[in-house]
Amino acid sequence: MRTGRITDHPSWNHLPESAEPIAQPVDWRDSIPRTLAERGERNVLAYGNGRTYGDVCLNPDNLILPTRGLNRVLAYDRERGVITAEAGLTFRELLALIMKDGWFPPVTPGTSHLTLGGAIANDVHGKDHPTAGTFGRHISELELHRSDRPAPMRCSARENADLFAATIGGLGLTGLIGAATFPLQRIPGPMIETRTRRGDCIAMFAEPADPAFPHRVAWLDASAPGDESGRGLFSEGRFIAGKGRTEMGRSFSTPWLPSRLLGPRLLGALSRLFYLKPFRGSESVGFEPFFYPLDRIDDWGRAYGRAGFYQHQSLIPAAAGPEPVRALLRTRREYQQSSFVTVLKDYGDLTSPGLLSFPQAGLSLAMDVPNLGERTLRLLDALDEIVVAAGGRINPAKDARMSPATFRAGFPRLAEFSHLVDPAFSSGFWRRMHAA
Amino acid sequence: MRIVIIGATSAIAYHIAREFAGVEHASYFLVGRNAERLDTIAADLRAHGSPQCVTHAGDFRDSAMASAFPAQAVAALGGALDLILIAHGSLSDEARASTDLAYADSEIDNNYSSAVRFASAAANQLREQKSGQLAVVTSVAGERGRASNAFYGATKAALIAFCSGLRARLARDGVQLTELRPGVIATPMTAHLPRGLLTCSVEQAGRLCARAIRRRKDLAYIPGFWRWIMFVIRALPEFVFKKLSF
Ligand SMILES: NC(=O)c1ccc[n+]([C@@H]2O[C@H](COP(=O)([O-])OP(=O)(O)OC[C@H]3O[C@@H](n4cnc5c(N)ncnc54)[C@H](OP(=O)(O)O)[C@@H]3O)[C@@H](O)[C@H]2O)c1
Numbered sequence: 001m002r003t004g005r006i007t008d009h010p011s012w013n014h015l016p017e018s019a020e021p022i023a024q025p026v027d028w029r030d031s032i033p034r035t036l037a038e039r040g041e042r043n044v045l046a047y048g049n050g051r052t053y054g055d056v057c058l059n060p061d062n063l064i065l066p067t068r069g070l071n072r073v074l075a076y077d078r079e080r081g082v083i084t085a086e087a088g089l090t091f092r093e094l095l096a097l098i099m100k101d102g103w104f105p106p107v108t109p110g111t112s113h114l115t116l117g118g119a120i121a122n123d124v125h126g127k128d129h130p131t132a133g134t135f136g137r138h139i140s141e142l143e144l145h146r147s148d149r150p151a152p153m154r155c156s157a158r159e160n161a162d163l164f165a166a167t168i169g170g171l172g173l174t175g176l177i178g179a180a181t182f183p184l185q186r187i188p189g190p191m192i193e194t195r196t197r198r199g200d201c202i203a204m205f206a207e208p209a210d211p212a213f214p215h216r217v218a219w220l221d222a223s224a225p226g227d228e229s230g231r232g233l234f235s236e237g238r239f240i241a242g243k244g245r246t247e248m249g250r251s252f253s254t255p256w257l258p259s260r261l262l263g264p265r266l267l268g269a270l271s272r273l274f275y276l277k278p279f280r281g282s283e284s285v286g287f288e289p290f291f292y293p294l295d296r297i298d299d300w301g302r303a304y305g306r307a308g309f310y311q312h313q314s315l316i317p318a319a320a321g322p323e324p325v326r327a328l329l330r331t332r333r334e335y336q337q338s339s340f341v342t343v344l345k346d347y348g349d350l351t352s353p354g355l356l357s358f359p360q361a362g363l364s365l366a367m368d369v370p371n372l373g374e375r376t377l378r379l380l381d382a383l384d385e386i387v388v389a390a391g392g393r394i395n396p397a398k399d400a401r402m403s404p405a406t407f408r409a410g411f412p413r414l415a416e417f418s419h420l421v422d423p424a425f426s427s428g429f430w431r432r433m434h435a436a
Numbered sequence: 437m438r439i440v441i442i443g444a445t446s447a448i449a450y451h452i453a454r455e456f457a458g459v460e461h462a463s464y465f466l467v468g469r470n471a472e473r474l475d476t477i478a479a480d481l482r483a484h485g486s487p488q489c490v491t492h493a494g495d496f497r498d499s500a501m502a503s504a505f506p507a508q509a510v511a512a513l514g515g516a517l518d519l520i521l522i523a524h525g526s527l528s529d530e531a532r533a534s535t536d537l538a539y540a541d542s543e544i545d546n547n548y549s550s551a552v553r554f555a556s557a558a559a560n561q562l563r564e565q566k567s568g569q570l571a572v573v574t575s576v577a578g579e580r581g582r583a584s585n586a587f588y589g590a591t592k593a594a595l596i597a598f599c600s601g602l603r604a605r606l607a608r609d610g611v612q613l614t615e616l617r618p619g620v621i622a623t624p625m626t627a628h629l630p631r632g633l634l635t636c637s638v639e640q641a642g643r644l645c646a647r648a649i650r651r652r653k654d655l656a657y658i659p660g661f662w663r664w665i666m667f668v669i670r671a672l673p674e675f676v677f678k679k680l681s682f
Binding site for chain 2: 025027028029030069072073074075076083086097
């Protein structure tokens with residue numbers, strides 16, 4: 001076996017900066033035990049498609065195991081809608097197979113470029129959390145390769161349930177996920193009927209949800225003045241019957257833009273334009289622009305330049321009410337920073353087996369902020385304080401800088417989880433959370 | 437459509453196979469050396485639309501394996517073969533091959549001799565059928581031996597010459613030989629090399645190969661721009677070429 005040095009395994013936001021790891025791709029599940037045995041002094045981490053923002057997918061100075069070669073479908077029951085696939089398969093590849101048969105994943109994240117392994121390890125969710133829960137909640141069984149076990153383990157709610165719970169949302173630290181089984185959802189067709197309203201989206205989430213429209217998401221206008229902080233476009237969607245494209249379009253690549261081009265001013269202006277642009281209150285659109293609006297632009301993170309950007313995704317529990325969300329938006333304004341992608345979602349109370357699963361009933365606010373150095377870090381710390389005071393948490397999959405204390409405050413089952421971490425596995429994130 | 441693949445666990449071969457599973461719903465006889473991996477490929481091709489996949493594992497050094505496979509494939513798939521694809525190969529470690537001659541021998545056998553054995557047996561079957569197509573994966577490395585891959589390049593050069601002769605012989609019986617000549621494709625074989633501008637994704641390579649097979653081409657560079665790169669490389673005078681360190 002040759003050890004390759006592949007120079008291009010970044011995280012999605014190009015932060016934090018990190019030493020280049022050694023890459024040892026895994027292309028076959030039967031080679032995993034050998035790869036783990038031959039790691040030497042280094043620890044290892046699976047690397048899927050590099051879509052997490054931050055160091056959850058990085059392993060500086062150590063070994064990463066790129067898993068994209070594990071992209072085979074092991075079983076597909078077209079009639080009943082059940083699939084078993086290797087963990088390096090992306091949602092895009094999955095969709096190419098199942099959509100023409102009238103199936104859709106049980107839950108989809110906001111990009112189709114995620115691998116199944118990444119989706120499990122970060123227990124991703126969609127715009128329909130209140131009715132569908134997280135992706136991990138639908139996994140019926142997974143195959144886990146551990147360095148301390150000679151053979152792969154089958155994990156489910158019944159078998160090795162502790163490792164199953166730790167692996168869902170386990171940030172890749174409990175071993176290497178080889179394959180997973182989950183049911184698909186039947187859809188009437190590939191088109192989505194959407195309804196869009198302009199106004200105070202925080203208030204709109206407080207209204208009772210229309211069960212006919214399970215997908216709900218709000219884009220917030222970062223240029224809104226303080227007293228209108230929650231204003232934005234609130235959209236709801238549902239699959240409808242009828243014909244439409246089931247294949248996904250080709251994507252375009254983005255060049256690197258200068259680092260400070262997308263500064264607060266320009267982002268504010270773009271947000272305002274987007275907020276004020278005419279829109280249709282109701283229309284039908286393809287599933288691709290609805291679920292994966294940014295997937296047509298490869299590497300869109302490059303628009304922020306080589307300095308990169310941070311994403312801050314927090315959860316404010318329902319018990320704290322919506323006020324902390326307004327406080328987060330106000331604080332960003334006070335720090336004179338802007339963001340084009342400011343997204344608000346609500347989570348319901350369907351629980352995930354995952355010990356470190358991020359969603360929990362409440363409101364989740366995500367915003368991208370360009371990296372302006374120290375002042376951006378100060379802003380993010382101030383945001384964390386609001387979140388912690390509200391009893392909330394920060395999503396590790398989007399984090400490049402939270403403090404270990406913030407992490408511990410957000411995830412009460414951390415101690416239970418730590419016992420189940422594979423001794424050979426680690427990540428940049430995990431070491432950062434344990435730095436003195 | 438009935439397809440036989442020799443070296444069915446190759447990433448390039450697998451992506452070609454997926455094309456024919458999804459569109460033509462082909463049946464497969466998958467030949468390789470690792471039974472577990474062959475089963476994985478078979479499961480995937482079934483999921484992608486193939487009604488039947490039979491796997492067959494064996495030792496490629498054994499010439500009996502090559503002579504026996506056509507009859508086994510016909511029996512397993514129940515009829516005349518439409519396509520036989522020969523795809524196995526390994527990028528020889530040049531430094532090791534130059535000192536460890538037993539290793540050099542095994543590489544030559546794997547990349548050249550075994551490919552010739554399989555191609556000959558395949559040709560006999562297709563000529564007897566008076567139908568079908570043989571596709572062989574060679575490499576641009578076979579067009580000019582480079583300092584860094586003289587062993588590998590030479591085996592592929594010999595294979596290219598063999599394909600050209602066999603193509604002419606098969607044409608008389610209405611059998612098409614398609615040579616697929618890849619440049620640099622991102623597969624496990626090249627995982628240790630830096631990925632550059634010339635590197636083609638394996639998905640794209642699979643599509644291009646499938647297209648060349650469907651169009652019954654004699655030769656296809658994968659991707660096509662390698663034709664022009666190789667034109668230039670072949671034209672370089674020796675006194676320049678030998679100074680190049682690639
Ligand atoms: N990738 C490129 O850039 C490139 C460029 C030009 C030409 N090619 C040619 O393309 C073909 C496919 O390669 P690939 O890129 O798809 O690489 P790959 O995924 O590494 O596939 C190599 C295949 O060859 C098989 N193989 C190797 N040594 C063998 C042996 N001694 N006995 C039996 N089977 C053996 C492997 O079987 P196991 O799975 O059992 O190991 C595997 O099926 C090869 O002929 C290669 O020379 C590749």
